[in-house]
Amino acid sequence: MPYSSMSKEKQKELMPTHKADMVFECLECGRTYHIDQFLYICPKCKSLLKIIDKNFYQLKKVSGEEWRRIFDFRKMINCEFLKGIFLFYELILPCIPSDDIIYLGEGHTPIVRANEDLAELVGTDFFIKYDGLNPSASFKDRGMASAVSFINYSIKKRNIKQLLGICASTGDTSAAAALYLSYLKKGVVKSVVLLPQGKVTSQQLSQPLGSGATVIEIPGVFDDCMKIVEELSENYEVFLLNSKNPVRIMGQKSYSYEIAQQLDFDTRDLVVLIPIGNAGNITAVMEGFLDLHRLEIIPELPQIIGIQSRHANPVFRWYKEKQYHSVKVRPSVAQAAMIGDPVSFPKVFRLVSENFQDKFFVVEVTEQEIMRYMLEANRHGHIVCTQGGETIAGVKAALREGYISRGSKVVVDSTSHQLKFSGFQQMYFENKFPKGYEIIPDKVLLNSPTQLPASVSEIARFLHLKKIKK
Ligand SMILES: *Cc1c(COP(=O)(O)O)cnc(C)c1O
Numbered sequence: 001m002p003y004s005s006m007s008k009e010k011q012k013e014l015m016p017t018h019k020a021d022m023v024f025e026c027l028e029c030g031r032t033y034h035i036d037q038f039l040y041i042c043p044k045c046k047s048l049l050k051i052i053d054k055n056f057y058q059l060k061k062v063s064g065e066e067w068r069r070i071f072d073f074r075k076m077i078n079c080e081f082l083k084g085i086f087l088f089y090e091l092i093l094p095c096i097p098s099d100d101i102i103y104l105g106e107g108h109t110p111i112v113r114a115n116e117d118l119a120e121l122v123g124t125d126f127f128i129k130y131d132g133l134n135p136s137a138s139f140k141d142r143g144m145a146s147a148v149s150f151i152n153y154s155i156k157k158r159n160i161k162q163l164l165g166i167c168a169s170t171g172d173t174s175a176a177a178a179l180y181l182s183y184l185k186k187g188v189v190k191s192v193v194l195l196p197q198g199k200v201t202s203q204q205l206s207q208p209l210g211s212g213a214t215v216i217e218i219p220g221v222f223d224d225c226m227k228i229v230e231e232l233s234e235n236y237e238v239f240l241l242n243s244k245n246p247v248r249i250m251g252q253k254s255y256s257y258e259i260a261q262q263l264d265f266d267t268r269d270l271v272v273l274i275p276i277g278n279a280g281n282i283t284a285v286m287e288g289f290l291d292l293h294r295l296e297i298i299p300e301l302p303q304i305i306g307i308q309s310r311h312a313n314p315v316f317r318w319y320k321e322k323q324y325h326s327v328k329v330r331p332s333v334a335q336a337a338m339i340g341d342p343v344s345f346p347k348v349f350r351l352v353s354e355n356f357q358d359k360f361f362v363v364e365v366t367e368q369e370i371m372r373y374m375l376e377a378n379r380h381g382h383i384v385c386t387q388g389g390e391t392i393a394g395v396k397a398a399l400r401e402g403y404i405s406r407g408s409k410v411v412v413d414s415t416s417h418q419l420k421f422s423g424f425q426q427m428y429f430e431n432k433f434p435k436g437y438e439i440i441p442d443k444v445l446l447n448s449p450t451q452l453p454a455s456v457s458e459i460a461r462f463l464h465l466k467k468i469k470k
């Protein structure tokens with residue numbers, strides 16, 4: 001229904017009227033700070049910050065049923081600022097005026113039912129949410145849409161003349177940051193990304209380069225890049241675009257809102273599986289479902305299962321050993337999650353102990369399994385990346401551990417696009433993995449092109465084609 005042809009009353013009903021009172025709140029000491037500044041850690045105790053709306057309770061004046069109706073209606077109308085993740089405006093960053101919202105086509109990614117043979121192979125029916133179908137081809141665009149809308153708002157509100165956005169990245173954060181920042185005014189906003197040399201795929205490297213960002217490569221792994229941008233953001237005037245910045249988390253919560261909406265808000269027996277790298281995504285997913293539950297938009301919280309590779313498994317070890325320590329990562333094809341000391345771990349710890357005690361699990365998978373399930377998924381009509389393969393392997397592992405019960409609705413997060421990680425597929429097909437990956441290709445999954453002359457008869461012979469009788 002065209003928005004303009006709706007009655008004035010109907011229009012008004014769908015438009016946000018909520019007056020938010022947003023603040024940064026320290027995870028540890030509880031101090032709060034006004035939202036109209038750039039903060040990434042508590043100035044007093046250096047702990048992580050989250051963003052809260054002190055007027056959130058007012059949203060409860062609208063019933064859960066009414067919210068469901070509003071969100072469903074918004075999906076049908078053509079109102080620019082309510083597209084994308086801001087369809088859930090009141091739950092993202094309702095301090096931002098509608099005119100300042102940046103929408104580049106992110107969000108509302110499809111949920112696709114896993115192919116029947118694939119489901120049989122894995123051991124249960126499941127759905128895959130394709131977050132690789134975002135503008136820069138990963139879920140990072142969700143958090144970048146909220147962060148860059150916040151920058152846009154801040155620049156206008158505080159008359160900022162110069163701003164340098166910076167991030168460390170395993171590839172996709174830099175692709176998303178560079179894309180979204182390049183939409184803002186040149187001359188005012190500059191974008192810089194810090195990458196671990198040789199540890200992002202060539203497709204991922206091409207993205208910030210193509211968006212015109214300044215790309216800095218340093219030796220080491222993601223954790224080394226992260227330390228540098230953390231120090232830069234504490235001591236220099238830069239805007240940090242990693243998920244340590246809670247404005248990123250706010251946008252990434254939309255992933256949960258969408259799953260809920262795509263399942264008609266029926267979250268009973270729902271299990272959501274998420275790969276864990278820096279732990280920003282799994283934090284956002286849990287916070288998102290919590291919002292919905294608090295507003296009675298969903299009947300219950302889903303079960304959350306985190307997945308890690310054995311080569312980068314600090315959260316899995318914490319889950320098993322009840323003690324957290326960082327790990328030294330080894331080479332992983334789930335490279336976007338190859339992180340030994342996840343920045344958002346304290347948030348995960350808090351959410352699990354306060355809200356998801358008996359609904360949170362972590363499983364570990366091998367590199368061999370990650371490649372196998374990525375290739376199997378894609379041979380069955382899907383488009384999952386290595387992290388998606390990791391997560392599908394995680395379904396199998398979770399079934400083995402008894403974390404998923406019969407009759408559950410299982411949703412797997414495929415966090416980016418297959419094409420970004422085609423290099424690993426190539427290494428598999430050519431059996432060229434360096435030893436450290438511990439991957440031995442399985443013959444039945446191999447594929448390669450065949451060179452033939454441009455001849456109908458030769459090609460027909462090669463394909464064993466039968467001639468049509470005339
Ligand atoms: C960033 C990323 C992850 C890990 O998400 P975190 O928020 O760092 O835990 C997983 N998959 C892909 C494709 C990513 O880009």
Ligand SMILES: [Zn+2]
Pocket residue numbers: 026027028029030031042043044045046047
């Ligand atoms: Zn504090």
